[in-house]
Amino acid sequence: MAKAYITTEHGTKITLEGSPDEVAALVAHFEEKKSSGAHTEAKSHRRQRRVNSGPMALVSDLVDGGFFKKPKELSAIKLALEEQGHYYPVTSLSPILLRLVRKRSLRRIKDKKRWLYVG
Secondary structure, eight states: OEEEEEEOTTSOEEEEEEOHHHHHHHHHHHHHHHHHHHHHHHHHHTOOOOOOOSHHHHHHHHHHTTGGGSOBOHHHHHHHHHHTTOOOOHHHHHHHHHHHHHTTSOEEEEETTEEEEEO
């Protein structure tokens, strides 16, 4: 009767007993699992980062694209995002624009009781 002792990557110890053909087949099976496990680990490292496409990133893209060369109202910014297929209420865009003003990516000017944003 043949015996084989196998220790896995996680520290599990396995003792196999059986005919020489059975033990050889099981050892070959464990070797396949070991090599395919390394392959799946390599795949997990290849995963790409998820690109942020929230409203903050979209408005920042507008800033980078030169959309704010001329002063724009909040409604014009909302329409520009809608043209790209992104629908956000004005109430969620105004805090984003205020953050960009605080970061000094944008400036805002008050004109006739309305804020205009310029880059």
